[in-house]
Amino acid sequence: MIKQSYAILGSGAVGGLYGAMLARAGHDVHFLLHSDYEHVRRHGWNIESHWGDFDLPTVNAHASIDTVPACDVTLVGLKTVNNHLLPSLLAKPTSQGGVALILQNGLGVERDVAELLGDQRVFGGCCFLCSNKVGPGHIRHIDYGRIVFGPYQNSPETLSKAEQICGEMTAAGIEVQTSDDLNMVRWRKLMWNIPFNGLSVALDASTDKLIGNETSVQLIRDIITEVHRAAIACGASIDSTWIEKTIDHTRTMKPYDSSMRLDYLAGRTMELQRILKTPIDTANAAGVAMPKVEMLYQMLSFMESARQADDHSEA
Amino acid sequence: MIKQSYAILGSGAVGGLYGAMLARAGHDVHFLLHSDYEHVRRHGWNIESHWGDFDLPTVNAHASIDTVPACDVTLVGLKTVNNHLLPSLLAKPTSQGGVALILQNGLGVERDVAELLGDQRVFGGCCFLCSNKVGPGHIRHIDYGRIVFGPYQNSPETLSKAEQICGEMTAAGIEVQTSDDLNMVRWRKLMWNIPFNGLSVALDASTDKLIGNETSVQLIRDIITEVHRAAIACGASIDSTWIEKTIDHTRTMKPYDSSMRLDYLAGRTMELQRILKTPIDTANAAGVAMPKVEMLYQMLSFMESARQADDHSEA
The missing domain is CATH 3.40.50.720 (NAD(P)-binding Rossmann-like Domain)
Incomplete structure (x- = not known):
């Protein structure tokens, strides 16, 4: 061939x-x-x-x-x-x-x-x-x-x-x-991307820092649980054991700056719409709220606006 | 006398x-x-x-x-x-x-x-x-x-x-x-303290910046609404018009760094327990969850731990 x-x-x-x-x-x-x-x-x-x-x-x-x-x-x-x-x-x-x-x-x-x-x-x-x-x-x-x-x-x-x-x-x-089952594949990836991309920017920390602190691990678990619940509601059949598996996999990962954190640190626009906003809207349409994910989106949107305002005031 | x-x-x-x-x-x-x-x-x-x-x-x-x-x-x-x-x-x-x-x-x-x-x-x-x-x-x-x-x-x-x-x-x-009605007085003050003390640290912004952005105002409103719902469950009869009043009052306030932000910037321990954790626990005991307030507490606790870890590594 x-x-x-x-x-x-x-x-x-x-x-x-x-x-x-x-x-x-x-x-x-x-x-x-x-x-x-x-x-x-x-x-x-x-x-x-x-x-x-x-x-x-x-x-x-x-x-x-x-x-x-x-x-x-x-x-x-x-x-x-x-x-x-x-x-x-x-x-x-x-x-x-x-x-x-x-x-x-x-x-x-x-x-x-x-x-x-x-x-x-x-x-x-x-x-x-x-x-x-x-x-x-x-x-x-x-x-x-x-x-x-x-x-x-x-x-x-x-x-x-x-x-x-x-x-x-x-x-x-x-x-x-x-x-x-592409829908399932996408939601399972979101179970990592939403907490780790989002929190690495909001908390200014690489994955090893986030995974090394008891309080942030609980927050990560809360967020993954929200995403998992949304995934189920959106027809993605992901076993709930993936919540802890996602955390455990990250523990064995080398210290890593997520793409969103690299984008933020380099002054590039973050992928907030497709990684956070579309999942929130899709979950809402399926009748599921993700309050902590929504708060993450709100905070990151503020941070992006604040930075743009700074850029303009310096220009 | x-x-x-x-x-x-x-x-x-x-x-x-x-x-x-x-x-x-x-x-x-x-x-x-x-x-x-x-x-x-x-x-x-x-x-x-x-x-x-x-x-x-x-x-x-x-x-x-x-x-x-x-x-x-x-x-x-x-x-x-x-x-x-x-x-x-x-x-x-x-x-x-x-x-x-x-x-x-x-x-x-x-x-x-x-x-x-x-x-x-x-x-x-x-x-x-x-x-x-x-x-x-x-x-x-x-x-x-x-x-x-x-x-x-x-x-x-x-x-x-x-x-x-x-x-x-x-x-x-x-x-x-x-x-x-001291309980009511305390909860009404929490409707300001929790969002504005908490977010001023988590988002590194003074009150005028927080109140000047549409997304952060929505997050502030969400958080005040959670606190208001908890207040009602805890027996504090606060009219729901106080949600918008609290935001409007802050609009007319001079640019201000909250006490928690000043504490954080000066490297002092933040009042996370009495301003955030006790209200969360009290609301939970009354059967009300405050997910965004809880996330704020989790983030600020992480920030405080991360800073202490930095201090130790520098020592």
């Missing part, structure tokens, strides 16, 4: 890592880059990974979507705060019937793309990994790395397509599995 | 202001001081107040409770984090049957003293004021100032005693009124 071609939108900690691994395995991979474009075009990728370090000196680097060819699969790894760009970014690489695999955080992210491509051409997944972009063209992947993904709409065709992508990723050295 | 004598325990923004006003009016007032002792003994008090500035050059200043005489009334204005000192501090000034008026923040503060003096000798009150100690012997009282107080246990004797103290304070220029 001919190896599929891949376009990578959002070539950062997620898209850069997986795209580079697919390229190393011989796939035709096209990376859309912004600030790193010149560096990656000249020097390629430098991947530090606990799965094995490697350099990828020659890369199909693109500074504009106009030069990206139509591809079989488009991996969407850009921050959800940039999703207003998706219509213009997806048109070219999906122009020959290719599919999109959304590896973004949060909830409701597939729907954004399904409106553009149709339900049958959209796949979504969650990445359970600790990976950061630490310099131009330089990814540091320190822990975990598994992708769990599935079709936005299950059908024999979409499930078969998912298996094809999964097989290629596995062959490329990526730890990956498919699921026919 | 002979003017009553007063002992002031906790001669700061509250005790210093009211004590100095009583001394100016001719009462025998004894101030227990720590860091400010030498300064106040030599130079007295310098009071900047929106009720009128004044100096009080000669003051009965005490470095130890041992030199404080028995007084008719002991004003307790010290921080609740020091309440373990109350048995040793109250013994001397109340040794001739004097009463205690507890002007501390939070809930359950009269009970601590009633266990020592008996229910009939304890009064409690809330101070609605913006006042800070800005230097040695230097109080800056920028806004409000009213005391509302009443007996811990209502009886003809305690209500009469309250009127006597109220009359003397009024004559001294203090805005003051009595209440026969």
Whole structure:
């Protein structure tokens, strides 16, 4: 079978890592880059990974979507705060019937793309990994790395397509599995993302600090319990043992700054809408309130506004 | 009628202001001081107040409770984090049957003293004021100032005693009124203290910043609503219009750093137990949960622990 071609939108900690691994395995991979474009075009990728370090000196680097060819699969790894760009970014690489695999955080992210491509051409997944972009063209992947993904709409065709992508990723050295319950996969990831992304900013602390204090662990447990209750109400059948498992897994994780904390510290817009607000609204629509999650969202929104006000007053 | 004598325990923004006003009016007032002792003994008090500035050059200043005489009334204005000192501090000034008026923040503060003096000798009150100690012997009282107080246990004797103290304070220029429903007074003050003390630390913002942002105002409203619901369950009949009134009053307040924020910024222990934990426990015992208040307490407890851990690692 001919190896599929891949376009990578959002070539950062997620898209850069997986795209580079697919390229190393011989796939035709096209990376859309912004600030790193010149560096990656000249020097390629430098991947530090606990799965094995490697350099990828020659890369199909693109500074504009106009030069990206139509591809079989488009991996969407850009921050959800940039999703207003998706219509213009997806048109070219999906122009020959290719599919999109959304590896973004949060909830409701597939729907954004399904409106553009149709339900049958959209796949979504969650990445359970600790990976950061630490310099131009330089990814540091320190822990975990598994992708769990599935079709936005299950059908024999979409499930078969998912298996094809999964097989290629596995062959490329990526730890990956498919699921026919994307809703469940998304909510289970939210059980980590909401408390740990949110509290790492609100309490100015990395995961090891949050997990090392009795009071914050209780707060984390309260928040995960709220998310779990919402998940059940939204049709995601997640066993309640995942509440403690999520905490225990984080205990064994290397000290890590969540993506939201890195965004906040770097002055970038945080992914509050898709990681917090959409889940709150979705749970409310299902009749479940998440008061502590809502408070987290309110506090983070205030912090973001306060910072913007500071920026303006300094300007 | 002979003017009553007063002992002031906790001669700061509250005790210093009211004590100095009583001394100016001719009462025998004894101030227990720590860091400010030498300064106040030599130079007295310098009071900047929106009720009128004044100096009080000669003051009965005490470095130890041992030199404080028995007084008719002991004003307790010290921080609740020091309440373990109350048995040793109250013994001397109340040794001739004097009463205690507890002007501390939070809930359950009269009970601590009633266990020592008996229910009939304890009064409690809330101070609605913006006042800070800005230097040695230097109080800056920028806004409000009213005391509302009443007996811990209502009886003809305690209500009469309250009127006597109220009359003397009024004559001294203090805005003051009595209440026969101390529980209601305390819960109404908590409707301000819990959101504004708590969030000013958790969100690192003064009252004007908190009140100037739509999202934080909604969070403040949510928290006040929780406290109001708890108050009702705990027998404090507070009209629900006080929820918006509390917010509106704060809008007209001058920019102000809450006492908890000043404590946090200065590295002092915050009054988390009496302002947050006791109300949460009291509400829980009455069958009412306050999830956002609980989250505030959890976050502030984490912040305090994290700071202590930092202090130790620097030592």
